[in-house]
Amino acid sequence: MKSVEQSSLMQELTTGNNVQDNLSVPQLVERILDRHEGTLMESGAIQASTGKYTGRSPNDKFIVREESCEDFIDWGSVNQAIDEASFDNLYEKVVTYLKDKNEIFQFKGFAGADKNYRLPIQVINEYAWHNLFARQLFITPSEEELANHESEFTVVSAPTYKADPTVDGTNSETFILVSFKKRIILIGGTEYAGEIKKSIFSVMNYLLPKREVLPMHCSANVGQEGDVALFFGLSGTGKTTLSADPYRKLIGDDEHGWSPNGVFNIEGGCYAKCINLSQEKEPQIYDAIRFGSVLENVIFDSKTRIPNYDNTTLTENTRAAYPLENIDNIVTPSVAGHPNTIIFLTADASGTLPPISKLTKEQAMYHFLSGYTSKLAGTERGVTEPQATFSACFGSPFLPLAPSAYAKMLGEKIDQHNTNVFLVNTGWTGGSYGVGNRMKLSYTRAMIHAALEGELNTVETTKDDIFGLVTPMHVPGVPDEVLIPKSTWEDKDAYDTEAKKLAIKFHENFKKFTQADKETLQAGPHYQG
Structure with a gap:
């Protein structure tokens, strides 16, 4: 519950004469242009620059450590703790700062397309373009819903307010503070709008499991027969491209919940x-x-x-x-049934993982926890050659709970709904990065189509000795030799060396998952080093 003082501060902030409340898209575009916050493009879109922060600032994200959440949060480098007094003091400063602005912008809406599990939210912005961003990314209420809207979580964003680390307990001038007790997210010192979207996703990753809903960082689509597919994958794996299918309707492209009723999109954009x-x-x-x-x-x-x-x-x-x-080809509303198929996408720069493998439940939990792909040169500052990277549950920065908690839920739902799970490598074949070639998109599409249509459930398979992965020997539209990575390499010994190196990296990364059960621990690569 919010304190009386904070409730009073919030009421003063949201009911002041400077509040522009739930403006329409045209009204917000007008305000953005009048305030010189952005530029109108030929297409009608608004272009805005975010200053020195052109991405998220994970080192500046904190969760308030207090009794309601203390025993549940997976505290550490991802979920840094800040004390209640520091949050309260900074909150008062930011609210006072915004109250003195000529105008601020408020959006009321929802996170979660399933009305049984949605979270009523409000987003209060210093910038009109941030408010337009929030309106496009979250779910806009109907007039009736707006009239009865009672926010259960509030984002307060003040990009031009900068913290003083020596006084405010932050790591820099930038801060993203989440209080589950006060149900407030406080953002300042950064103009990157993605912090607004991802902070709400982090909140949903905390709240939804309490209601038997698995929050997921994935895209989702549904076929003409109502069959649902999920696509997990880090940047560069082809998640957006491969989930966009003219023969399947898009449920959503980034954040979903898997409830006892089925899958729903958390966002509206x-x-x-x-x-x-x-x-x-x-x-x-x-x-x-x-x-x-x-x-x-x-x-x-x-x-x-x-x-x-x-x-x-x-x-x-x-x-x-x-x-x-x-987007023309979408499901409205963004809800569907239980997933028939799950696709884990990885862009393996070593060129040693099979292009497609069918996973057991235990292997699915192992690879879900691993969240493996390769960062390529140019994707991040300082990355000059491919680097193996692991992000738990394909979304480590947004997980307030221990990753094993989400993996356990995934395993239970796979069992309950008899869901097929595949690991698909969209990376290199015929050699590692610099020697081999990127897997042809047409081949990957053919493999995914076969997986979604159930064509791989009864075909002849072979088991990889190093990774322990079961691979189909025939897929329509794909040359047989492409399906077995080693057969595409001229230097077979070089393949073995690279594959063993990657297997060891999997094992080293998995050592941190001390809560994983024995079956999941044993579902990784067979080669131990």
């Missing part, structure tokens, strides 16, 4: 990467960027106002935020 975007390669995303959409850090022609998506002058993490309705 998409937050897509724009680097090298073209209408030819990704028509759904390209065509969705129109009036009311928000472009972040995209360079454009000052005369024509046409974006140059290939220009990475500001950052490679260029983004577009737009509502789901901007």
